[in-house]
Amino acid sequence: MASTGELGEYLARRPKRADAQRNYDALVAAAREAFAEAGVNASLEEIARRAGVGIGTLYRNFPSRRELFEAVYVDEVQALSHSAADVAHLPPWDALVAWLNRFVAYAATKRALAEELAHDSEVFRRCRAEIYAAGQPMMRCAQEAGVVRPEATFDDVLRLISGIVAFQFPEPGQRDRVLAIALDGLRYPPALA
Amino acid sequence: MASTGELGEYLARRPKRADAQRNYDALVAAAREAFAEAGVNASLEEIARRAGVGIGTLYRNFPSRRELFEAVYVDEVQALSHSAADVAHLPPWDALVAWLNRFVAYAATKRALAEELAHDSEVFRRCRAEIYAAGQPMMRCAQEAGVVRPEATFDDVLRLISGIVAFQFPEPGQRDRVLAIALDGLRYPPALA
DNA sequence: AATTTAGCGGAGGGATGCCTCCGGTTGCAA
DNA sequence: TTGCAACCGGAGGCATCCCTCCGCTAAATT
Numbered sequence: 001m002a003s004t005g006e007l008g009e010y011l012a013r014r015p016k017r018a019d020a021q022r023n024y025d026a027l028v029a030a031a032r033e034a035f036a037e038a039g040v041n042a043s044l045e046e047i048a049r050r051a052g053v054g055i056g057t058l059y060r061n062f063p064s065r066r067e068l069f070e071a072v073y074v075d076e077v078q079a080l081s082h083s084a085a086d087v088a089h090l091p092p093w094d095a096l097v098a099w100l101n102r103f104v105a106y107a108a109t110k111r112a113l114a115e116e117l118a119h120d121s122e123v124f125r126r127c128r129a130e131i132y133a134a135g136q137p138m139m140r141c142a143q144e145a146g147v148v149r150p151e152a153t154f155d156d157v158l159r160l161i162s163g164i165v166a167f168q169f170p171e172p173g174q175r176d177r178v179l180a181i182a183l184d185g186l187r188y189p190p191a192l193a
Numbered sequence: 194m195a196s197t198g199e200l201g202e203y204l205a206r207r208p209k210r211a212d213a214q215r216n217y218d219a220l221v222a223a224a225r226e227a228f229a230e231a232g233v234n235a236s237l238e239e240i241a242r243r244a245g246v247g248i249g250t251l252y253r254n255f256p257s258r259r260e261l262f263e264a265v266y267v268d269e270v271q272a273l274s275h276s277a278a279d280v281a282h283l284p285p286w287d288a289l290v291a292w293l294n295r296f297v298a299y300a301a302t303k304r305a306l307a308e309e310l311a312h313d314s315e316v317f318r319r320c321r322a323e324i325y326a327a328g329q330p331m332m333r334c335a336q337e338a339g340v341v342r343p344e345a346t347f348d349d350v351l352r353l354i355s356g357i358v359a360f361q362f363p364e365p366g367q368r369d370r371v372l373a374i375a376l377d378g379l380r381y382p383p384a385l386a
Numbered sequence: 387a388a389t390t391t392a393g394c395g396g397a398g399g400g401a402t403g404c405c406t407c408c409g410g411t412t413g414c415a416a
Numbered sequence: 417t418t419g420c421a422a423c424c425g426g427a428g429g430c431a432t433c434c435c436t437c438c439g440c441t442a443a444a445t446t
Contacts, residue, residue, distance in 0.1 A: 017443060020393060041234065043433065054395030059435065115360075149374070156371050163356035163371075178349050178356075181342070185378025210413060213423060236403065247425030252405065 024061050026051040032072050036109050040069070040116045066116075070123040073113050077127040080106045084134035092142040097183060099138055100161055104179070107162040131158075148186060157186060217254050219244040225265045229302050233262070233309045259309075263316040266306050270320040273299045277327035285335035290376060292331055293354055297372070300355040324351075341379060350379060 030051035034042035044065065048058040062068040080102060087098040117124040135154060142148040160182050169175040223244035227235035237258065241251040255261040273295060280291040310317040328347060335341040353375050362368040 017392060019443065023394085044435090045433065048395095055435080056395055056437085057393080060393075063435095065434095152370070152374060156367065156374065159360055159362070159367070160357060160371050160374060163359050164353060166356050166359050167352055169352070174349065174352070177345070178353050181345060181349065181353060181378040182375050183378065185374040185376065210422065212413065216424085237405090238403065241425095248405080249407085249425055250423080253423080256405095258404095 023051070023053045023057050026053065027058055027061055027068070028071050031068050035069075035072060035113060040112050044068075066121070069113055069117055070121065073110065073117060073127060074123065076106060076110055077130050081130045081134040084138065087138075092138070092145040093147040093187070096138050096142045096148070099135060100157070100183075103135070103158070103161055104165050107165045111162060111166050152186060160186070216244070216246050216250050219246065220251055220254055220261070221264050224261050228262075228265060228306060233305050237261075259314070262306055262310055263314065266303065266310060266320060267316065269299060269303055270323055274323045274327040277331065280331075285331070285338040286340040286380070289331050289335045289341070292328060293350070293376075296328070296351070296354055297358050301358045304355060304359050345379060353379070 027047065030047045031042075034047045034050060038046075044058055045055050047068075048055045051058070058068075062071065083102045084099055087095045087102075089095075090098060114124070117127075132154065135158075139148065139154045139157065143150055143152075161179070164178055164182060165175070169178075220240065223240045224235075227240045227243060231239075237251055238248050240261075241248045244251070251261075255264065276295045277292055280288045280295075282288075283291060307317070310320075325347065328351075332341065332347045332350065336343055336345075354372070357371055357375060358368070362371075
């Protein structure tokens with residue numbers, strides 16, 4: 001599995017006292033919800049209110065908005081990274097598709113967050129490396145097996161997928177249909193219909 | 194060509210006096226820039242400042258933020274709609290791809306705006322109809338010619354494209370590469386590499 | 387139980403944004 | 417040129433948000 005230890009360090013600097021840790025967790029959970037609902041500009045005071053703590057407590061744990069982003073972001077990435085092991089037993093193409101489906105769930109909610117962190121953030125770089133470490137071997141494996149077009153890069157695929165998922169689809173089946181089109185474009189040699 | 198007359202009515206309710214019209218145009222231009230730079234939450238006072246008019250003038254022309262959105266949005270849509278005629282002389286697949294490339298330019302900047310207007314806006318519905326009127330015939334034509342997979346809908350394609358373009362690509366060539374993958378998935382029967 | 391001290395919460399100052407209102411200005415018709 | 421209606425601009429009231437600061441609370445330790 002990927003080097004999750006490094007990323008874990010970022011989560012390790014959590015408070016020690018019992019009540020402090022409760023508050024820390026409540027804040028991250030509240031922030032996760034708030035960002036999902038109202039985007040990255042969600043009010044910090046609203047987040048503190050939702051977590052049932054004072055605004056001062058929020059600022060003590062997360063001196064800047066960015067650090068709150070990062071805390072929310074890191075464990076999402078870790079979950080995604082770990083899921084690579086779950087699909088390792090499948091054939092190359094199926095494994096890649098299965099993992100990309102997990103990635104869909106991740107990207108659907110965390111896109112705005114990732115975009116915000118994308119610019120000069122050490123944490124974001126590490127998260128990015130973590131995702132690559134999880135997915136890139138599967139991609140290369142599928143390419144060596146001759147089932148994925150060779151000129152596509154792993155980064156191409158991530159962008160393809162995350163872009164599609166960024167929108168909200170009114171009909172549930174449509175997203176899968178659109179994803180199927182995109183994955184057919186990725187596949188190689190093309191499935192002859 | 195599509196029924197652009199209907200949409201034009203929405204732009205017709207412009208002010209009449211010379212100075213008023215200058216201000217109206219300056220406001221729309223300033224808003225277009227501001228929304229492109231700062232997203233839909235751009236400050237209205239900043240827009241007025243940029244247009245060189247008072248905040249009062251902005252509110253007289255556009256009593257709500259939404260009406261400013263709509264004014265900016267409508268002529269973008271009209272330009273896109275008109276461009277369907279420019280590609281009509283090409284073979285079905287090429288025409289579709291050429292028009293989708295125009296759509297890319299549109300979607301890259303107007304996604305946030307469209308998303309904002311998507312919920313219960315008469316103007317948005319008309320714009321949507323306008324885009325469909327321009328693109329759907331080309332899509333159907335390509336499907337009847339057997340060069341586009343038959344189960345894909347026009348809406349599928351728009352989402353596929355706009356999703357991909359939503360992100361900003363650091364390397365210039367990557368977006369085209371990703372789009373090529375997606376379009377290959379759309380193509381039917383698949384191009385044998 | 388007593389002591390220590392990390393941690394808590396929210397009042398409040400400063401900044402910004404939204405929108406209204408009205409005195410002054412100016413394009414336009416006669 | 418003159419008169420007037422349409423139009424302009426921005427001051428100001430209200431709301432919200434960000435962030436700091438400090439007196440109080442309660443968890444951990446002995």
